[in-house]
Amino acid sequence: MSEFDTVLVVDFGAQYAQLIARRVRECHVYSEIVPSSMPVEEMMAKNPKAIILSGGPSSVYADGAPPVPHGLFATGVPTFGICYGFQAMAQALGGEVARTGVAEYGGTALEVLREGVIFAGLPSAQKVWMSHGDSVAAAPEGFTVTASTSETPVAAFEHPERGLYGVQFHPEVLHSEHGQTVLRHFLEAAGCRPSWTMLNIVEDSVEAVRRQVGDGHAICALSGGVDSAVAAAIVQRAIGDRLTCVFVDHGLLRKGEAEQVERDFVAVTGVKLRVVDAADRFIKALEGVTDPEEKRKIIGREFIRVFEDEQRAIMADKPVEFLVQGTLYPDVVESGGGTGTANIKSHHNVGGLPDDLRFTLVEPLRALFKDEVRRAGEELGLPAAMVWRQPFPGPGLGIRIVGEVTRERLELLREADAIAREELSRAGLDRQIWQCPVVLLADVRSVGVQGDGRTYGHPVVLRPVTSEDAMTADWAKVPFDVLSRISTRITNEVREVNRVVLDVTSKPPGTIEWE
Ligand SMILES: Nc1ncnc2c1ncn2[C@@H]1O[C@H](COP(=O)(O)OP(=O)(O)OP(=O)(O)O)[C@@H](O)[C@H]1O
Numbered sequence: 037m038s039e040f041d042t043v044l045v046v047d048f049g050a051q052y053a054q055l056i057a058r059r060v061r062e063c064h065v066y067s068e069i070v071p072s073s074m075p076v077e078e079m080m081a082k083n084p085k086a087i088i089l090s091g092g093p094s095s096v097y098a099d100g101a102p103p104v105p106h107g108l109f110a111t112g113v114p115t116f117g118i119c120y121g122f123q124a125m126a127q128a129l130g131g132e133v134a135r136t137g138v139a140e141y142g143g144t145a146l147e148v149l150r151e152g153v154i155f156a157g158l159p160s161a162q163k164v165w166m167s168h169g170d171s172v173a174a175a176p177e178g179f180t181v182t183a184s185t186s187e188t189p190v191a192a193f194e195h196p197e198r199g200l201y202g203v204q205f206h207p208e209v210l211h212s213e214h215g216q217t218v219l220r221h222f223l224e225a226a227g228c229r230p231s232w233t234m235l236n237i238v239e240d241s242v243e244a245v246r247r248q249v250g251d252g253h254a255i256c257a258l259s260g261g262v263d264s265a266v267a268a269a270i271v272q273r274a275i276g277d278r279l280t281c282v283f284v285d286h287g288l289l290r291k292g293e294a295e296q297v298e299r300d301f302v303a304v305t306g307v308k309l310r311v312v313d314a315a316d317r318f319i320k321a322l323e324g325v326t327d328p329e330e331k332r333k334i335i336g337r338e339f340i341r342v343f344e345d346e347q348r349a350i351m352a353d354k355p356v357e358f359l360v361q362g363t364l365y366p367d368v369v370e371s372g373g374g375t376g377t378a379n380i381k382s383h384h385n386v387g388g389l390p391d392d393l394r395f396t397l398v399e400p401l402r403a404l405f406k407d408e409v410r411r412a413g414e415e416l417g418l419p420a421a422m423v424w425r426q427p428f429p430g431p432g433l434g435i436r437i438v439g440e441v442t443r444e445r446l447e448l449l450r451e452a453d454a455i456a457r458e459e460l461s462r463a464g465l466d467r468q469i470w471q472c473p474v475v476l477l478a479d480v481r482s483v484g485v486q487g488d489g490r491t492y493g494h495p496v497v498l499r500p501v502t503s504e505d506a507m508t509a510d511w512a513k514v515p516f517d518v519l520s521r522i523s524t525r526i527t528n529e530v531r532e533v534n535r536v537v538l539d540v541t542s543k544p545p546g547t548i549e550w551e
Pocket residue numbers: 256257258259260261262263264265282283284285286360361362363367385425426427428429430431
């Protein structure tokens with residue numbers, strides 16, 4: 037059996053369920069998210085050492101509210117409820133949940149009444165982060181109430197003999213002062229060993245890929261980005277030269293990108309790489325399209341069609357069945373792939389996949405965040421330049437032209453983007469900035485004066501952001517002199533662009549890319 041324990045986070049539609057899983061992994065215990073609709077037998081097949089019930093938007097007593105999976109408490113697996121999960125546990129075990137008319141949102145003072153297991157050694161007054169309108173009015177029989185707030189008499193309870201615990205607040209949020217310790221206390225009480233590291237995930241993924249692919253062959257969709265580089269390295273370890281990487285030049289790439297991937301990636305990894313020039317078919321398919329979701333779906337579909345052609349070219353006699361992608365958790369949630377989570381945008385590799393996909397997907401990084409993938413890349417010995425490369429979206433410049441995508445517009449944007457990247461690198465900002473999309477507002481024109489003459493050109497937007505994991509982001513405070521150099525060069529060197537503007541929006545409310 038595996039040398040590390042697994043904690044399942046049962047997702048009731050929480051926006052930040054992934055944060056819980058991540059905090060558990062920070063305690064060196066492996067964690068992954070499962071939908072609350074998953075049957076308990078399927079959960080047990082993953083052999084969880086502990087279970088965490090997430091928050092969620094519903095009220096437990098409302099029609100259609102997602103219930104605690106049937107039979108969960110009977111398994112005897114230690115379980116921790118958070119917010120909705122806490123309320124759902126209370127209700128399922130005979131306690132009482134009601135709308136008390138008082139809501140708590142944001143920082144709240146918590147009073148610990150009894151340390152018990154969860155608050156052992158922690159101060160009796162602590163700041164926690166709350167977000168609820170319903171409350172547990174009465175704890176189930178046999179449970180001890182361990183904390184309260186001025187508005188919520190039952191803010192935490194536990195039944196250590198049954199291995200059941202819950203809190204109304206959100207320990208996964210950094211604003212909860214002792215949240216990480218609270219989670220760790222639960223994991224310790226559940227007997228989870230703090231033995232998991234990024235190295236385990238690499239080794240475990242290699243093993244899982246070996247099992248999944250058997251003696252089959254796989255194609256890896258390789259972009260030169262860190263996610264697909266790490267995915268390819270894992271699959272290469274698992275199946276060796278039965279892996280062929282395919283890099284698609286869809287005509288939506290940045291300046292010099294295709295050449296760089298071809299040169300650097302093969303040099304470092306020695307994998308078999310095929311480069312496909314598919315610019316014509318992508319640009320043709322995008323003709324006349326302005327809607328961002330439509331663009332994403334078209335690009336997702338064309339990617340798959342190219343891989344299908346490659347599949348036939350690689351092995352005419354026996355089809356390649358597996359497609360490796362560097363999909364990460366944020367790609368999945370934003371595409372609406374969490375339980376009850378909204379579709380923000382269809383990432384080409386998840387929500388943009390065509391319905392008639394004939395490949396079996398191999399996605400070893402699907403549960404992880406970018407910073408975790410970077411650590412895995414370091415464990416695999418990939419060079420720093422590859423591990424720390426800034427992200428670039430698969431749909432490329434296609435979702436950075438607001439309006440129709442044409443060859444001429446792509447050419448303009450490529451030039452502007454190259455200038456921005458060059459100046460940011462020269463200023464030594466590559467590591468501080470998560471990425472800096474440059475967006476061409478192709479359907480907007482503004483008046484300028486250049487060389488004493490009137491111009492009527494297009495603006496480009498600079499969107500430099502800082503982020504930890506792309507789920508949230510802030511606009512980067514790039515020094516004015518750097519911005520000013522970028523602006524001067526773009527307006528001087530790129531014809532048709534007569535204005536450069538700076539995007540000063542965080543995420544939320546804005547997303548990083550404009551489309
Ligand atoms: N030009 C491309 N050719 C082949 N596959 C691609 C291409 N662009 C993206 N992909 C596939 O889509 C996946 C998702 O793209 P994404 O940009 O999120 O990841 P990445 O490029 O590997 O890393 P990064 O986020 O650092 O850019 C990639 O991991 C890769 O499998």
